[in-house]
Amino acid sequence: MASSSSSSLPLHLCHVNLFTVIINRLHALLHSIAIAFLIYYRVSFLFQETQIRTTPIIPWLLVFASELLLSFIWLLGRGYVWRPVSRTVFPERLPSDEKLPAIDVFICTTDPDKEPTVGVMNTLLSAMALDYPPDKLHVYLSDDGGYDLTLRGMKEAWKFARWWLPFCRRYEIKTRCPEAYFSRIDQDEHVDSRTSEFMAEKQEIKEKYELFKERLMRDRENSKLGGRGVYTARDHPSCIEIIQDYSTEGLMEEDQSKMPLLVYVSREKSSSHVHHFKAGAVNVLLRVSAVLSNSPYILMLDCDMYCNDPTSARQAMCFHFDPQMSPSLAFVQFPQTFHDISKNDIYDSEVRSTFTILWSGLDGLKGPVLSGTNFYIKREAICGNPIQKGIDIRELKNCYGPSNEFIKSFRQDYKPDINNNGELSNMLLEEAKVLASCSYEDHTKWGKEVGFLYDAVAEDFLTGFTLQCKGWISVYVAPSRPQFLGTSTTNLNDLLVQGVRWGSGLVDVAISRFCPLLYGPTRTSFLHYMCYAELSLFPLLYSLPLWCLATIPQLCLLNGISLYPKVSNPYFGVFLFIFMSSLSKHLHEVLITGRPVRKWMNEHRIWMMKSVTCHLYGSLDSILKKFGLREASFLTTNKVADDEQIKLYQEGKFDFRTSNTFLVPLVTLMLVNMASFVGGVARIIVMENYCKMMFGQILLSFYIVAMNYGIIEGMMIRKDKGRIPS
Numbered sequence: 001m002a003s004s005s006s007s008s009l010p011l012h013l014c015h016v017n018l019f020t021v022i023i024n025r026l027h028a029l030l031h032s033i034a035i036a037f038l039i040y041y042r043v044s045f046l047f048q049e050t051q052i053r054t055t056p057i058i059p060w061l062l063v064f065a066s067e068l069l070l071s072f073i074w075l076l077g078r079g080y081v082w083r084p085v086s087r088t089v090f091p092e093r094l095p096s097d098e099k100l101p102a103i104d105v106f107i108c109t110t111d112p113d114k115e116p117t118v119g120v121m122n123t124l125l126s127a128m129a130l131d132y133p134p135d136k137l138h139v140y141l142s143d144d145g146g147y148d149l150t151l152r153g154m155k156e157a158w159k160f161a162r163w164w165l166p167f168c169r170r171y172e173i174k175t176r177c178p179e180a181y182f183s184r185i186d187q188d189e190h191v192d193s194r195t196s197e198f199m200a201e202k203q204e205i206k207e208k209y210e211l212f213k214e215r216l217m218r219d220r221e222n223s224k225l226g227g228r229g230v231y232t233a234r235d236h237p238s239c240i241e242i243i244q245d246y247s248t249e250g251l252m253e254e255d256q257s258k259m260p261l262l263v264y265v266s267r268e269k270s271s272s273h274v275h276h277f278k279a280g281a282v283n284v285l286l287r288v289s290a291v292l293s294n295s296p297y298i299l300m301l302d303c304d305m306y307c308n309d310p311t312s313a314r315q316a317m318c319f320h321f322d323p324q325m326s327p328s329l330a331f332v333q334f335p336q337t338f339h340d341i342s343k344n345d346i347y348d349s350e351v352r353s354t355f356t357i358l359w360s361g362l363d364g365l366k367g368p369v370l371s372g373t374n375f376y377i378k379r380e381a382i383c384g385n386p387i388q389k390g391i392d393i394r395e396l397k398n399c400y401g402p403s404n405e406f407i408k409s410f411r412q413d414y415k416p417d418i419n420n421n422g423e424l425s426n427m428l429l430e431e432a433k434v435l436a437s438c439s440y441e442d443h444t445k446w447g448k449e450v451g452f453l454y455d456a457v458a459e460d461f462l463t464g465f466t467l468q469c470k471g472w473i474s475v476y477v478a479p480s481r482p483q484f485l486g487t488s489t490t491n492l493n494d495l496l497v498q499g500v501r502w503g504s505g506l507v508d509v510a511i512s513r514f515c516p517l518l519y520g521p522t523r524t525s526f527l528h529y530m531c532y533a534e535l536s537l538f539p540l541l542y543s544l545p546l547w548c549l550a551t552i553p554q555l556c557l558l559n560g561i562s563l564y565p566k567v568s569n570p571y572f573g574v575f576l577f578i579f580m581s582s583l584s585k586h587l588h589e590v591l592i593t594g595r596p597v598r599k600w601m602n603e604h605r606i607w608m609m610k611s612v613t614c615h616l617y618g619s620l621d622s623i624l625k626k627f628g629l630r631e632a633s634f635l636t637t638n639k640v641a642d643d644e645q646i647k648l649y650q651e652g653k654f655d656f657r658t659s660n661t662f663l664v665p666l667v668t669l670m671l672v673n674m675a676s677f678v679g680g681v682a683r684i685i686v687m688e689n690y691c692k693m694m695f696g697q698i699l700l701s702f703y704i705v706a707m708n709y710g711i712i713e714g715m716m717i718r719k720d721k722g723r724i725p726s
């Protein structure tokens with residue numbers, strides 16, 4: 001903000017939508033009153049004399065407990081709707097390029113079979129092409145599998161980048177992920193003059209891109225034939241390489257320098273060590289980059305999340321440059337957005353609620369959750385600043401490990417050692433290898449207090465939470481043009497497998513020493529830790545009640561046991577109100593985020609399906625891990641598109657080709673609900689008064705059956721490959 005002309009103008013603005021705030025709070029008030037009535041009704045039943053009671057106590061208590069749990073989780077979630085905000089940035093007001101701080105970009109990949117090299121390299125190229133001074137941009141790729149294929153891919157990518165980057169800069173191309181650029185119809189939207197010169201150059205670059213892809217494919221075939229020798233994805237030494245090749249053949253003189261630093265990092269792995277998945281990989285990157293470039297800011301990307309707009313770095317700097325906000329600002333989070341979402345989006349693959357409602361709500365409190373990818377974080381926030389605090393060297397080594405060079409990197413005047421040719425010295429590369437070795441973290445605080453924490457598979461969620469408990473804040477920016485685009489899970493199997501991991505990772509936090517309800521109160525604000533508690537508990541607190549409510553009232557209906565008030569009883573109105581009020585609030589949120597009503601149904605359905613399957617399994621997984629009965633795992637999601645799956649997803653048909661562990665609960669619950677609904681209706685016909693008594697339960701089974709009609713279709717009607725096998 002030091003630049004003279006713009007110093008008076010703000011770099012960013014924050015808007016509170018008053019109308020939404022009023023609706024949200026009013027709704028919360030009314031809904032709470034209704035819940036209070038419900039509790040009163042249920043509790044007074046317990047005080048009835050046992051002779052008058054017509055309903056057995058066990059099912060009644062189970063249903064009541066479910067209602068209490070659901071009310072509790074709902075209450076925790078009120079933090080999100082308390083004060084949602086949105087933000088605008090003005091990157092054009094930033095000071096000149098010389099004053100911008102350097103940025104290290106981290107990209108993680110692990111398995112070229114699930115994460116094809118072409119895709120990873122596209123992400124890499126899009127990051128190298130960010131609109132930022134190239135000498136202040138350093139791109140690191142962490143290859144957890146240690147594949148030669150990936151290293152070779154990077155060398156090819158570098159060669160292609162020497163053409164691609166100048167082209168993007170010269171013509172101010174907006175889409176700087178080559179695959180996306182060449183496959184889009186609106187490719188040239190921002191080039192005013194589609195000169196013949198431009199068209200010719202574009203054609204030339206396109207051919208180079210095709211050749212680049214071909215070489216990657218060929219490499220892939222060869223590596224399949226060749227095998228890997230003695231090294232495997234789980235056993236290999238550390239390998240760190242700076243990618244550079246300054247042969248200048250064919251390039252224009254002005255294009256010859258101007259390339260960001262590109263570094264390949266594969267940490268050492270051995271089957272005798274635990275590696276902590278992505279968190280472990282990122283911690284290695286933190287150390288290696290500290291001695292090689294040591295930028296004060298870091299952009300983190302998943303390997304399938306490409307930069308869809310080159311301005312994200314400058315947008316993030318609008319906050320990091322705000323003198324008031326900057327000292328306490330840990331990270332600027334952009335939403336996760338995906339390029340493969342269909343219109344109907346039956347699986348809610350875009351995770352709408354999280355990236356529209358929840359994160360903006362948190363942004364109005366103390367900032368959004370760290371979301372794994374798409375954020376610009378301050379190195380100091382994640383690694384600490386021990387020099388300032390004046391800790392002695394022995395203690396530093398206990399905390400950060402034995403490397404002197406790494407500890408030196410905390411000094412403000414630290415500059416990586418560069419040899420006569422302007423290249424990083426070999427000594428540094430050797431040091432970096434040590435920093436990437438698997439025993440480096442032994443007896444240090446890495447993963448416990450420093451870097452990304454290892455206590456949960458949802459490393460991002462946990463680390464972000466502890467940062468905010470230390471007093472750091474974060475901000476959320478969701479510009480209309482998505483800054484990053486990734487691959488989502490667009491088939492039921494991937495969705496549920498990912499859901500198990502997330503469920504498990506979140507519950508890990510809930511049952512660890514970082515449980516937000518215990519760890520939060522002394523460290524952060526009430527509403528803020530309520531939201532974190534909601535997130536860490538929802539897999540558990542939705543799955544148990546939903547299982548109960550999808551079975552107990554139905555079985556009781558079949559046995560003529562009534563669990564809800566009669567239609568003529570005023571309390572029936574209370575239940576109906578709570579039901580309708582939840583549904584309409586959800587509908588309201590769908591509509592204000594600009595989605596159609598159909599989206600509401602899809603989200604509602606997938607919420608039920610996930611609650612009774614992956615969230616239950618995830619919670620169990622986490623609890624078993626806690627008792628040492630299971631090992632932590634991280635099944636990476638598949639980023640390879642399968643035509644048949646895409647077709648079903650585009651048509652809005654569930655693809656039930658998934659394991660029986662997921663199908664059995666879904667089918668069983670459907671059968672129970674169908675049977676009870678049919679049985680209930682049959683009784684209405686023969687028995688007077690039955691309808692009035694059982695209306696609540698009949699309505700509930702009808703609702704479940706109707707909402708999940710897709711499952712019935714999959715069981716009984718569909719004949720295609722994606723149906724549920726009999």
Ligand SMILES: O=c1ccn([C@@H]2O[C@H](COP(=O)(O)OP(=O)(O)O[C@H]3O[C@H](CO)[C@@H](O)[C@H](O)[C@H]3O)[C@@H](O)[C@H]2O)c(=O)[nH]1
Nearest residue numbers: 108109110144277278281302303371372373458634636637
């Ligand atoms: O041992 C591992 C496992 C995964 N990854 C990388 O981690 C990233 C995320 O993995 P992915 O399989 O795509 O998982 P998602 O469920 O799609 O990821 C979401 O959830 C993760 C936490 O579960 C977060 O880390 C991610 O940022 C977030 O996008 C990918 O780049 C992987 O290459 C590693 O580097 N090492």
Ligand SMILES: [Mn+2]
Nearest residue numbers: 302304487637
């Ligand atoms: Mn992913």
